[in-house]
Amino acid sequence: MKLRECLANSTLVELKAIAERRGVRLRPNPLKAEVVDALTTELGTPASVARALADLSAEERQALETILAEGGRIPSYKLEREFGGVRKPDIYAYRDESARQPWRHIATPTEGLWYRGLIFRTFDVVGNWRGDVYLVPDNLRPLLPKVEKKPPQFSLEAVPAPSNLLDGGDLRRDIFALLAYLQRREVEPVRGDRLPKQDVVRLSEELTIRQDLSDVRNEEEAGRLAFVRRLADRAGLVQVLAGRLCPSSKTGDWLKMPRHKQIRELWQSYFQDEQWDELLRLPSLQVDRRIGYFRRPTATRQKIVEHFKQCPLGQWLTIESFVQSIKRLDPDFLRTPQDYNLWYMYDASGRTLQGYKSWDRVEGEFIRSIIRGPLHWLGLVALDDNRIGGVPTTCRLTAWGEWLLGFSSHPPAEPAHQPIVIQANFEVAVPYEAELLHVFQLERLAELVQRDRMSLYRLSKDSIRRNLEAGGKIADIIAFLEKASGQPLPQNVAYSLREWGGRYGEIEVRQAALLTVADAVLLQELRANKRVGLQVRDELSPQAVTVDEGEVAGLIERLRKAGYLPRVGDELAAAAGSKGRKGSSRRKVTMDESDLVPLLAAARVIRSMGAEVGLGQPLEVSSALLDRLESQLSYAALQTMQRLARQAEEAIAEALEEAEEEDEDEDEEEYFSYPPRPSVRFDTRSTRSVLEEALQRQVAVDIEYYTESRGEMTRRRVDPYRLEQRSGTTYLVGYCHWRQAERVFRLDHIRSAELTNEAIQQHT
Template identity: 30%
Template sequence: MADLNSTLFEYDLHLLQIIANRWDVDLDTRDEKIAAARLAEAMLIPEQAAHEWSRLSDAERGALQLLLASRQHKMPAVQFGRLYGEIRQVGAGAREREKPHLSPKGIAEILFYRGLVALGFDESKTGLQPYVYVPDDLAAILPIHQTGYDLSAEPDDLPDEIEDEELGDDEMEEAELEIEAPPHQQKGDTTLVDDMTTLLAYLQVHEAKLEEGYLANEVQDDLLAQFIGPKEYPRLDLLIQLAGQMGLMTVVNGAFQPIRQAARTWLESSRTAQVKTLVEAWRTSDGYNELWLVPTLEPEATGWQNDPTLPRETLRGVFEAIPGEGWVSLDGLVDEIKAVEPDFQRPGGDYSSWYIRERRTGEYLRGFESWEVVEGALLKFIIAGPLHWLGLVDLGMDAPDGTPLACHLNVFGKAWVGQGDWPNRKDPETPLTLDASGKMLVPRAASRIDRFQLARFTEWGAPADPYVYLLNSKGFKRAEQQGIKPENVETFLQRTVHTIPPHVQALIENWRKAQGASAVIQKMLVLRVDTEVLMDVIWDTPEIRRFLGVKLGPLAVAVREDQWQGLVSAMQDKGIPVETEI
């Protein structure tokens, strides 16, 4: 932040005089710039600064010490104000009339009118916002060794996260983060990779039409039924958003479709590389907005916007600063963020302009008092949701199906926060197997590009490890619709399973011979008569024939399914008796 000269140069003469009186300095000028320079010169005399320091109360020194221990000797004004009161901003005229320096609202104003702290603006994660700070050169000479709040040996070793420290009160204890391993644990895994493969295959073989810009509900349900990982809508939304973010799919004629070359490149990558690309896409995605997916919250679109990347970076920074291999309490972690960086997603600490209801009560959640219900719930959702789905954290519970109460960074999570290199393991050679009936088994560990290709010309079985795909006429019909030929299937099978069973080879040969032809079993309405003479009369009567289809022999003819009632009326009009057995 600014030095003392730059700070005082922004003040009017009346404010400079108030500060000068506190420091026993005679300005003896009406020129603001000269007055500011004289005052700064006097305040930067170490003996003068020590004298002013000695006049502070313990509480005032504690507040000042909090700023001095913070990075760049600054703290967001709204955060400092929650602890030590607001610094009211008034013009020279109002200040002369109201004299706020004689009745300060709190410790913050006491320090402000003593010139020990100032207000300024600086960039933050949420944009430009006001800060309370101690001018750099003044901070350097304040005799902090003369108080019980001695932190003189600390600043060089303090982590960057102390920039937004709130743990200044004696009564505030350090949050307890590490806990014993919970009795029930849910390991983070890489099933998101498998379900991304399934998503791309599904979009390749189905026409996934959009309704109001998103997948129809029945399509979402059908997709979830194909997933091997948690069947949750926010997780499906994560996959869709990441597929778009990574350029794996696009919208064509009102439907999602894979972008073939980009999808192939990703599908051919190793599993560890695929996880890394998913994590990187999520880290920067603004299309996936966790705040709108927290099950206990109901945000309203009234024009306000949040930046979904800020909570993710906040969590990443906190995890990065946690040493050790132990389990971390979710409550403790949330408490730590509330103490250290509560305004991580609120520009300027604004807790009143976002319209968010509590889903259970329908009440609007406003003010800092709603922090646990909004920010706290959001942080826990991100940990138990995206971080777990991406395979970065394990979760711990008291009961098998209990609410997560702790988390643990695994090897992927440690790489995400910079505590190690990203895993770079080569995928094991995992064969596909094909039995005599045409059932093909594909383990999760097998090549994703092979499973994607296989899914294009087979009937899908229920999702499991291994996946099941059936080589049959239904799958071959799907293949034809995509321009896949019998020889393409043969080449794939020869490469992946080497030997094609006779039954499967026969299926492929029959498909080859029947290309372009089809056989269909369907229900049909039939008009049957007793004599060929009556059939000729019916067939030669235009008013009746218009309701008929093809002849099925000398005594039977197909009836259009939606026209049979018209046929009955037409025959009765011509005096031909008819009975129905429908």
């Protein structure tokens, strides 16, 4: 854009201000065209440009060089962040001396350049930016000094290695501790599959980094423990089974993995997790997600990791120099220029944190929290323990970090597994480097005394009994203990284990149904009658036997069909379908496991979603009832039931969301909410140009769309059909791939629009 065009796009008041600053004489009350001609002639001469340059302050010259280094065009937000904005003059500035006349009292370097006519502001495209830009007119650039763009420098402050390092713990062992805890205790989840608070507090005492969690309200507020649980869930290691949280069938395979594979899997799981949002977990920050909040955590992590790759290997650096380097080179890694005023965030005192001025409180704290949190916990960075103000101030990449980020082709050497030590007093010492799978199996056989660098367990009669009740065998227990310890058991321990195993089952306690007859001959007759099919479990006397409870209903029915008239006790009346004491006819309903699975799945859905849809009585399903019924299912049937319930919950949730959402066709209607949401409007100029190009090329577009009634930003692919004007507002009419239907979108609710290579399809 040349100087004349830039001047022609300015107002008459602005042109007069430029003329005054540059000393160009004008006649009283000139026409705009006359002023444009005069300024074009005067400002475009080498002598005039030289005088203007000589008049610049050091800051103004630096601002001009910044624009020239970018090729003469720079997004407005970039220049204004460093050199300030421009105050426009009042339209009556030359009629009223009290009106605002900023050109006479320059406040910022940008303002100094603008009122000298060296730069102008217009709408343009610079790289990925579509919006307001500052530019130097094309025919002025040859008259200005040539400035070469310097490659960005990632400037970091190196420091000596600290004397003490902060312990980041061991996430592998913490996940093991979680799985062992769930195996050892019966934990009934809350809110679907979350740990109750009392279990959060107890579990925190067994982790490698112990926290005081007495003040937290739930698992989500548990900091590092919540991160451990998230990684375990992402690996599929925890499940809800028969109403309790327990390790999944994947646990054994995961515990057998080599250490480097476990660490790599944990890193990749975190790195690719779109649901773990570090920004929402900053204790110093509150984010109102109802208003314009929309971000992709994985993309943000990718940017921070790319910056970490520029750090010198093996060198300790200050965290603050790393933060400030990102601020200088990539300030918009978290919030886009539009997001600075769209996202609503507050500090601990409730003050709003908006605009670029809040960068250190938002982006800066975000970077620090990732370094001191997940990157440290995962072992990628080491931190100093010489804490100033309660937090580490220096860091460096570890050997694990160098391997995970691709600087090294081989992982660090892994220490060899150490055997457990079984002592004659029945205590089992477990070293820190013991094989995790062996320790997990030991948890089923022994009682945990303490968990530490050298953990301690104790073999007892009760702990062995529990394993035998679960189907274990003494021979297998002894074989495992000798394999894990690498040597034969102490003689007294082996002897006691065999003795306990031999005594197990000498006394049997079980439920059974009692059948008695008037004389022994009748009992012999019943046992010989094939139509009755009496299956005796135990013979107590010539006139009394026991039968399995599951056989009672069928036996009574067969006795009646054979012509006998048995008297059924009240406790078995339901099974027999006879009259109870109150005369009510009760009949026990029996069903196959395949019939019970979908019914239990439906009951689980009602239990978990009843409150959300307002069911309550009489459809309230107790957790105790579900647990009793689920205990009758096989493991495979339980898995099937859980899958059916999960699919049903997802389908119902999606249907509820569809029902609650307003059609975008009604987006222009008024909606009310408390607290009231601010009206959000985006600049439509860049959006319109993209949509017009898409209509011309007949290709789909990807848009970020703000739904005001929900304060929610969504990303959609749309096949544009046309642009319409309704009551002074422009709308896009098109086919929404997300909704699978034609929709209408307000143009000023579209934050961004990007062309795709996908041709518009015909939709029915």
